[in-house]
Amino acid sequence: MQRGSFQWMKSLNKAIILNKIRTSEPISRAQIAKETKLTPPTVGTIVKELLEQQLIQESSLGESQGGRKPTMLAVNTSGFHIIGIDVGLSTIQFIVADLSGKIIDEQEESLIMNVTEEEFLTIVMNGIQKLIDKQSDLKYIGIGVAMHGIVDAEKGVAEFAPNLKLRNIPIKEKLEEVFEMDVKVENDAKAFALGEAWFLQQLEQKSMIAVNIGRGIGAGIVIDGKLYNGEHGIAGEIGHMIIDIHGRKCSCGNNGCLQTLASGPAIVTRTLEVLEENSDSLLYHWKKEQELTAELVHQAALEEDQLARQILRETGNYIGIALANVVHVYNPSTIIIGGGVSKAGEFILHPIQEVLKHSVISEKAKATAVSISRLGEYGSSLGAVALILSELFEPEMTDH
Ligand SMILES: [Zn+2]
Known part of the structure; x- marks a missing residue:
């Protein structure tokens, strides 16, 4: 695909028809015209183009409504492919x-310490090239990048990536220049939320929040x-919601942010603080042989270690308090939790639900659905794929 290939999708009618086919497939031309209120000739012309571009295909024959059976249309899901990238720590x-x-x-590349902008972009481009070389018979339509930190999604620039200590990386510009296809860049938690909404078809639910809890x-x-x-692109930064004004100092300079209490590293810090007085805990012994991690705390909890279970219960309580605040501000229909810490599953989910039940002021909102992401370790990279998919099928979704 050549750069600018999305231009032919910029026609609103085309996007409407393509999205109609995606959400209602298999569907006939007549049904599309009826449901989109576009004229049958318009539908006919655009469907012809979409068939030529191999974005859709003719599938089975539908039920006849008097005349001959109509040809049904469906998205040609394997006609084009997308590269999704999750830039982790x-x-x-x-x-x-x-x-x-x-x-x-899939492909994984290591990030070196104190990487320069040039080195970072080279690592990203090498990873993309390796995948394209491995899957060279596929047709690619775009690249989505889920990036931690503050992202200017419109310009495709990583404004501040604290883990890499880099500022203003022109990711979109650089990748579009080299790979000649559309590139979208978004904050990783936002990409994750979009992916959840897109792949789990929860858009009908209108409002949801997806929380990524890792480092x-x-x-x-x-x-x-x-x-x-939000006005300045930081809506959803709940890691910096202040939960304990007398709490530990956060990297942002405030005290007691959620991140200082419930992130993976925070779970380790809180465990280490009480480990000496819990010499009967498995963790007390494990720590002598290896570095303590949040995964080990989860593993000990699975082996019925009381300290580990208490630490995870408290972690769930802190997240629950933050989510009760979120419910009072946004009142979403669904809350989805992903990221490394979400692997603790029921150990954190149960206390979260208990806090919501206890603290939220409306009977109905007390029961706000909270679940662990089913996209697993691919949450952010599939979210990056969704950045391109939503642009293709429903360009208004990510308009800023
Ligand atoms: Zn903070």
Whole structure:
């Protein structure tokens, strides 16, 4: 695909028809015209173009309504592919997915310490090139990048990536120049939220918040089916919601942010603080042989270690308090939790639900649905894929 290939999608009618097919497939031309209120000739012309571009295909024959059976249309999910990239703390995950989000291949690259902008971009470009070389018979339609920190999604610039200590990385510009396809860049938690909304078809639910809890904590807010950025792009930074004004100092300079209490590193810090007085805990013994991690705390909890279970219960309580605040501000229909810490599953989910039940002021909102992401370790990279998919099928979703 050549650069600017999305231009042919910029026609609103085309996007409307393509999205109608995606959400209602298999569907006939007549049904599309009826449901989109576009004229049958318009639908006919655009469907012909979409068929020529191999974005859709003719599938089975539908039920006849008097005349001959109509030809049904469906998205040609394997006609084009998208590269999704999740820039983590020490590694970058690259995936190739088809238009339905099915992962075809993946690649991982390590990030070196104190990387320069040039080195970082080279690592990203090498990872993309390796995947394209491995899957060279596929047709690519775009690259999505989920990046931690503050991102100017419109310009595709990573304004501040605290883990890399880099500022103003022109990711979109550089990748579009080299790979000649559309590139979208978004904050990782926001991309994750978009992916959840897109792949789990929760857009109908209108409002949801997806919280990414790993080394840091961030969230993406979807309102009326659209990613909400806020005036200055920091909507959803719940890692810096202040939970304990007398608490530990956060990297942002404030005290007692959620991130200082419930992130992976915070779980380790809180465990170490009480480990000496808990010599009967498995963790007390494990720590003598290896560095303590949040994963080990989870593992000990699975082995019924009381200290580990208490630490995770408290972690769930802190997240629950933050989410009760979120419910009181946004009142979302659904809350989804992803990231490394979400692997603790029920150990944190149960206390979160208990806090909501106890603290939220409306009977109905007390029961706000909270669940662990089913996208697993691919949450952010599939979210990056969704940045391109939503642009293709529903360009208004990510409009800023
Ligand atoms: Zn903070």
